[in-house]
Amino acid sequence: MAKRIVKVIDLVPGQAVQLPSVDNETLGHDQFWSGFVCPQQPIVVKNAVANWPALRKWGTHGYLEALTNRQVSVSDTFNASPAGLWHQNLPKYRLDEAISCLRNAGPDDTFAIRALPIPQEWKADLGSYDFLDAKRDLPPRAYARDRLFIYRNASTEWHYHTTDETLTTQILGSKRISMFKLSKADWHAYAGPIRSNLHHMDDRARFFPSDGSLTKFEATLEPGDVLYIPPFWWHGVDPADTGFGITLAHCFRTPLNRLGSLSDPAVKDVIRAQRSLMLALRMRAFVALGSLTRIVNP
Ligand SMILES: [Fe+2]
Known part of the structure; x- marks a missing residue:
């Protein structure tokens, strides 16, 4: 019997519209800062890190496994609550063994190595962001500067960040993302049921406003694409394929x-x-x- 893969995006009702995107070549420092960071507007930057060596190298079986050796926690569920403590008691494995396990897992298996600091030996395969002025790429206030998410079929539950700007950077695999910003008028109507996990119930529709008027901005990130996520934008993430995937979350300080x-x-x-x-x-x-x-x- 096929195992159940949990997806989260479609559990919250709303009208899906395309999240705006821009080509990396056309996005300058000032346009990114004044057009997106200051007004806190999310944007997908296509092919923003297409030249990072990681995109060519990290998909090769045995490459990352040979570079490093440390202990990591591995979850066999989706990332249920990014802010919770549920992951503290997960079993620990050697990183090389964990990666090998995820690469060789079945298409209906769910695994996640979450929020891994970048191992020193991997850093040479990563680069910088053309559109982000290095002078503005300051250390974040609350989140880690860089976190890697290594996964197979692991969605990330709806949540938002309270501060710090995030560049979700897709390295291997593709991901579907959905985002919305709540107003004073609809905050409790959506934040309440989501916080109580009522969106996972079969009869979820009765816990949300019946007009379905929430606008959900959606996109699929391919390897090399970057999504800018401002604070207080709710977002949910579902892998768009069943393969081995790696995402980097790079954070910088909110002005x-x-x-x-x-x-x-x-x-x-x-x-x-x-x-x-x-x-x-x-x-x-x-x-x-x-x-x-x-x-x-x-
Ligand atoms: Fe997030």
């Missing part, structure tokens, strides 16, 4: 004048979820500083 607003329901939600009053106050102060900077430097 101070683009930190969220205290009136934004997403920001309120994050402040409410802080573990202590001190953390909540710190975050409020940080966001207020961002708002102040926005007045001085809009």
Whole structure:
């Protein structure tokens, strides 16, 4: 009997439209910054890293396995909750054995090695982003600078990032992504059911607004493509094939004048979820500083 592969994108109802894309050659530093990062608009940059050696080399059986040797956790489920602690007790394997296992797995197997820092020996096969000015590629505030996701059939559950800008960089395999931004008016109607995992129920439709009016921006990333993900954009990811895949998430710091607003329901939600009053106050102060900077430097 075929094993069940969990997909997440279509579990949230909405109208799918094509996410805008641009060719790498036509996207300059200033256009990327002022046209997408500052207004927090996602964009797919086609063939942005097509010249990275990793795209030619990493698909070869035995190549990555010979380069490195360390322990990693391997999950045999989709990435259920990117922010949760569910993955802490996963079994550990040698990275070379884990990669070999994923390469040789069946087309209906699900495996994920998540958020792996780039092994030093692999870095020579990666490059930089033509469209991102090196002076603006500053260390992120909350997320790791670089995380590799090595997978087979492993979707990533709907979530959003509270700060830091992300360049989802497809190296091997193809992925379907879907994104939406909620307003004050529809935040609770969608964030509530998703947080409660009600979208995984067979009768999921009854937990969401019946008009299906949510606009979902969607694209398929091929090897070499990069997706820019701004903070507070909900996104879900499904592999578009059943093969061995590798994605790199590269993060850089959100400019101070683009930190969220205290009136934004997403920001309120994050402040409410802080573990202590001190953390909540710190975050409020940080966001207020961002708002102040926005007045001085809009
Ligand atoms: Fe994400």
